[in-house]
Amino acid sequence: MKLQALKVGKKYARIPIIQGGMGVGVSRSGLAGAVARAGGVGMISSAQIGYDEPDFEADVQGCNIRAIEKHVKLAKQQAAGGLVGVNVMTALQHYADHVQAAARAGADLVVCGAGLPTDLPALVSGTDTAIAPIVSSRKAASLILRMWDKKYKRTADLLVIEGPLAGGHLGFTPEQLKNIQALDFDREIQAILEEKKLYEDKYGVSVPVVVGGGISGPSDIEHILSLGADGVQIATCFVATRECDASxxxxxxxxxxxxxxxxxxxxxxxxxxxxxxxxxxxxxxxxxxxxxxxxxxxxxxxxxxxxxxxxxxxxxxxxxxxxxxxxxxxxxxGKIRELTTVPDLISSLIGRTD
Ligand SMILES: Cc1cc2nc3c(=O)[nH]c(=O)nc-3n(C[C@H](O)[C@H](O)[C@H](O)COP(=O)(O)O)c2cc1C
Incomplete structure (x- = not known):
């Protein structure tokens, strides 16, 4: 498969795969550092990331902030120049503090889902951290991009589209999830691509789009790229790797x-x-x-x-x-059969056998 580097703000990831953030504790520095080192974008989830700090019960918020900084630094050390980001759920009580801690620690990217991160541009202002909202519909993409345009006179550095086959929290109703075929999500992806083009034209920048949910092999990636996206976000497949931070x-x-x-x-x-x-x-x-x-x-x-x-x-x-x-x-x-390593998984995802 012929792949192009993924633009993340002012930087590039050699392989256009973002490893989706996985909370609680499933994607921390071990997994994110390995993915970044292999050429993708490694994402740390900030959700209760400090759960194994000794004083967690007494100071949840302090432990989470400390752990965000620690894991970003550890992952960056492992990454050997690769890109490391932090996934922050907008629904978190301390979402703003988590974003600011990630930017302070030198995260290359902050991705926010589980709600629309309306004030995200202000939270990273003055830093080099790129920002991306997660959307699952044209309506949500239009809303957040219009808000950022009006209030902050800027647009997203990257857009993550999460489809109905993804893991964790989903931006669909239970009724929609009962009949995923009827959603015709490929059409929705193309509608979102049209929406972001308005802002690319307005600001004279490119806003790469990555699509996630149910991607487990080269043909899935080829399909997403054929729709006009620039890369993919993959999470589930990365869990069964030696480097993943789960037990x-x-x-x-x-x-x-x-x-x-x-x-x-x-x-x-x-x-x-x-x-x-x-x-x-x-x-x-x-x-x-x-x-x-x-x-x-x-x-x-x-x-x-x-x-x-x-x-x-x-x-x-x-x-x-x-x-x-x-x-x-x-x-x-159900397609996962065995434990693998991050470099082997990435090779098999992009159809490389070396
Ligand atoms: C175990 C697990 C935990 C997740 N936790 C989060 C999270 O904390 N925040 C978030 O935005 N997305 C979360 N996700 C969604 C992923 O980041 C990703 O976008 C999605 O799962 C991609 O689909 P895939 O798992 O089919 O590859 C999670 C997914 C899984 C499987």
């Missing part, structure tokens, strides 16, 4: 999962999410799981109204306590 049990759950094990759940974040239907989900379907402690991590979350604490469930999962843990995954998790 061995988490990776094994990916290897063992089949297509039938994948379900759409309601997340306390207020969006649907895709996950492996394990003992935890079955328990949660029967009765709410009592919340022992709330660290106020998500802005709109009301602990009195939710069936489980998503932070606790995601931390349990990443540590390997799977029966009490929520394992997010993309729709293609």
């Amino acid at each position: 061995p049990a988490y990776k094994q759950a990916y290897i063992d999962a089949s297509e039938e094990d994948v379900v759409i759940i309601k997340s306390p974040v207020g969006m649907p999410g895709r996950a492996i239907r394990n003992a935890f989900i079955q328990k949660m379907e029967q009765a709410p799981i009592p919340i022992k402690h709330c660290c106020h991590c998500i802005r709109k979350c009301n602990p009195k109204e939710i069936p489980y604490c998503i932070t606790q469930a995601l931390v349990n999962a990443v540590k390997g306590n799977l029966d009490q843990g929520l394992i997010f995954c993309g729709a293609n998790v």
Whole structure:
């Protein structure tokens, strides 16, 4: 496959693959550094990234900020000049602080999803950190690009389009996710490409677009590029790598999962999410799981109204306590058969056999 470098602000990634940010703790410096070193863009997820700091219970916010800075620096050291970014969920209570910590630590890129990051340009102002919103519709792309144009007289450095087959939180309604074919998402991608062209013309810049969700091989990548996109965002496939920061049990759950094990759940974040239907989900379907402690991590979350604490469930999962843990995954998790390494995975994704 003939690939072109991906423009990320003023810099370039040799391989146009962004490894999608995965919280909690699934993509930290180990995975992101390895992807960046291999030529892609490695993304660290900021969501509860400090979960294993010794004083986490006492100072969640302080530990998360410290861990963002630590992991950006570690990943950059490993990356040998490759690009490292941070994924920050807009729904987080301390989203602005996370973005600023990432920029301060020298992240090449900040990508924000789970809501529209209306004030993101102000948060990185005066730094070299490039910014990208995640959108799943033309409507959302139009809204955020128009806001940034009006308020900040600028546009995005990059646009991430997340489709309905992605993992984690999804920008679609449960009804839309029941009939993904009917969405005709290729048409939506092309509509988003038209939308961003308005701002490319206005500002005389290029705004590369990467598309994620369900990509697991060269033909998927070729298809996305044939629609006019500049690259892809891939997450699920990167979990079953030695370099991924999740526990061995988490990776094994990916290897063992089949297509039938994948379900759409309601997340306390207020969006649907895709996950492996394990003992935890079955328990949660029967009765709410009592919340022992709330660290106020998500802005709109009301602990009195939710069936489980998503932070606790995601931390349990990443540590390997799977029966009490929520394992997010993309729709293609059933295709993963074995553990691999980041360089081997990237070679197979781009159809290179060396
Ligand atoms: C385990 C897991 C955790 C994720 N966590 C986040 C997250 O914290 N923030 C976010 O914006 N996207 C998150 N995502 C979405 C990915 O970044 C990515 O865009 C998407 O999963 C791409 O589709 P794929 O997994 O089919 O390759 C997560 C995905 C997975 C599988």
